[in-house]
Amino acid sequence: MRLRRAEKLAISPQILQHAGPMNAHAVKSPTRSTLIRPKSVWSGNALPLLLGIVCLSLSTSVLSQQSAGTIESGEYQTDSEARAAWRPMAGTAPVSTAILDGKAVLRFPCNFEGTQIERASWDHQVRLDLADYNGVQFDFFCQDASPVSHFSLYFQSGEGWYSATFYPETSGWNQITIDISAMSTEGKPGGFASIRTIRISAWRGSDKSTEFYLHGFRAVGGFGPNTHVGILRCDSAARTRSSDAASVQQYCTALAEQFKAAGIEYATVSDLDLTSGKLHRLKLIVLPYNPVMPENTAAVLVEFIKGGGRLLSFFGMPETLRPCVKIEVGSVVRPAKQGGFARIRFVEGVVPGAPLLVGQNSWNILELKPVPGASREVAEWLDDRGQPTGHAAIVASANAVAVSHVLLTDDISNKRQMLLALTGYLVPQVWQQAADATLARLGRLAGYMDFENAVAAIAKLAGENQRVEPHLAAGRKLRDEAIAHRAAGRYSDAWARAQEAADRLLTAYACAQGPIEGEFRAFWCHSAFGVEGMDWDTAIRLLAKNGFTAILPNLLWGGLAFYPSAVLPVSPEVLTRGDQLEQCLAACRKYGLQIHVWKVNWNLGSAPREFVERLRAQGRLQSNAAGETNQWLCPSHPENQKLEIDSMIEVVRRYPVDGIHFDYIRYPDGDHCYCAGCRQRFMRHIGVSALRWPQDVQAGGPHRQAWLDWRRANISTVVHAISEKARTVRPTVKISAAVFPNWPSARDNIGQDWKVWCERGWLDFVCPMNYTTSNVQFQNLVRSQRSWAGAVPCYPGIGAWVMTPDRVIGQIDITRRCGTGGFVVFNYDSRAVRDILPMLGKGITRPKKSGTPED
Structure with a gap:
């Protein structure tokens, strides 16, 4: 479901669904303890839809x-x-x-x-x-x-x-x-x-x-005549620090995507393949997140820098490079409270073209120290109240820039401008590249091929809608100004005007859309505390203002609750920040939104260590075929089933919610669970006294089909019990689930038989996590899913965190053409508030009442 991210966050740009073994819980630094991943993470074989299908049909x-x-x-x-x-x-x-x-x-x-x-x-x-x-x-x-x-x-x-x-x-x-x-x-x-x-x-x-x-x-791609920038990918991490491999890939991909979006040509180089000959063709090397570095690679970089090369590093710099760039690096610093590192503020005029403020909600930073007379602090950290923290965000010298954390994708437009400005500070030639590229692709949104084509098509789409033409006119004017700046050699100004023109064109496209009545429109919200920097009242008011009808907040996991629970361990933050379920519910009632409380099933996530260890000692955690345990509850253990049932029923009994929502209601992949308890319980189920374990239940084994059926039944038993008990406690409550998009694969690989759940009436609606940037793939999935769901409403999940607003609008339109009656967007966070929600509210979800979003 969402980049959670819990199951939702995931990865790359297209189908993020629960990607592969993307787990909802902690990833080593620099990821935060509950890394947002697409809602459900798929396993290598079940792959729902990749976070991003990393390629586009038409290369841009x-x-x-x-x-x-x-x-x-x-x-x-x-x-x-x-x-x-x-x-x-x-x-x-x-x-x-x-x-x-x-x-x-x-x-x-x-x-x-x-x-x-x-x-x-x-x-x-x-x-x-x-x-x-x-x-x-x-x-x-x-x-x-x-x-x-x-x-x-x-x-x-x-x-x-x-x-x-x-x-x-x-x-x-x-x-x-x-x-x-x-x-x-x-x-x-x-x-x-x-x-x-x-x-x-x-x-x-x-x-x-x-x-x-x-x-x-x-x-x-690669080392062309205009390629000045190289991204050094830390492939050595897969060999020496496998726990960091996913983060390495994530931040390398994010940086590459932003270079593309800014219009900067680059080459990607593996730290396993780096040579002086390759660097001789570049002016700048970028370290997106390089927690380890081979000695020979570091030596090549030292030679490169001494020969006049430049360096841009994020969240770390090898010790051997520091004397060359005159920047010192200290230890990791964590904020005293949440929101302690929320914004980056630049010193005006020092880095040409940099935005004054950039949103970046970092959970830790690396202490950076300028060398007197050789480097200086060019940006500082502010907290979420706008107060200085006393920590440097960015330090620059004559040949290097060091950023104290990885490049996150919040505040994406300002982040892109920051990256371009930092790169331009070190290699001024990239400003012309960026200006030319941005002008060339102006108008390429929503499938349009160029600016004139986009303007004509949007005007036709708008019809009598008078809100659209002013934005088109402003876009034309800004484009002409960008062209004039480009001709005069003012490349940074040209790039800025072209960006503004693109924003106006997007706004015109958003305003040209129209809403329909009676549609279920929801956001998944991965954070139990809502949108960072907002209380629940503000966050829900914004959803209502922009025409949304429901929120699915992630308020409990397999081993943690964000309200006073008598069943699950309670997050310590409840003591200081209050009952999050109560606060969200109150805001929903105030503004007329439905609340469907989302639980991450089985996955223990950030559960207290003592709780996890107690379960481990009791044999209640999952194991793979190699005998390695993970932090997931074993679905065949009776006490685990009871814990899942009791925790969700507690929500229905204590709070007048509109619904409860399953997530991670599955096994993590096809390699689970093979714990000793599963062996005993399965043998008892099929009536045998001995098995070759696990060979007899793996592919080709004599009990394979019985094993798959039994795994499915372990999950389905919990869904059925919760559905039945919840409706007994509160007959009006709605039961729903976030599921992998490909039911035939999911039922065997991860034991998620959601077609059966729909057929037997255990669900009131189902939300397949269709996290893909491909509209063709999205449409094909929705058509199949509607058939599998039968009479149960199917509200497709849209992975907005990997898409631009025009693509989100396009997929909402597909749900309408397929007659789903609604959709759910992942994820409700600061980026969604800033970039996605306002564009949807201008047209496709625009409410027909007072408080309608301004244009």
């Missing part, structure tokens, strides 16, 4: 367009040649050659009908060096992608894999671009210089077969 990235030439043309003389090059995995049909639209292409058949394969996959052996490139690109055609939940691309290297997901935007030819900065790691890959296998997979979405075609697989 600012990768330098140097090409390595063709890696795989797709042009083979015979089927035999093609099949020798592309080997199918077990159960997958072989490739063949074809001619499509005059091109020689490879045909990949996805034989889902009549088979049990989870995915159709093919391997291609190569000797490939992508170390000097930003990514790969290929032409892709799939006339009917609806049977596929998502596509994946893998590179095998060292002792692991790099992976990314994608989905076509049209039923015709798509140009897919995958940026290696956004690829996840599995195992211990050895860098992009030594790739030995390319794997392409199509994951089953339904039992219908389909096919896709591929042509012209090529490397793109």
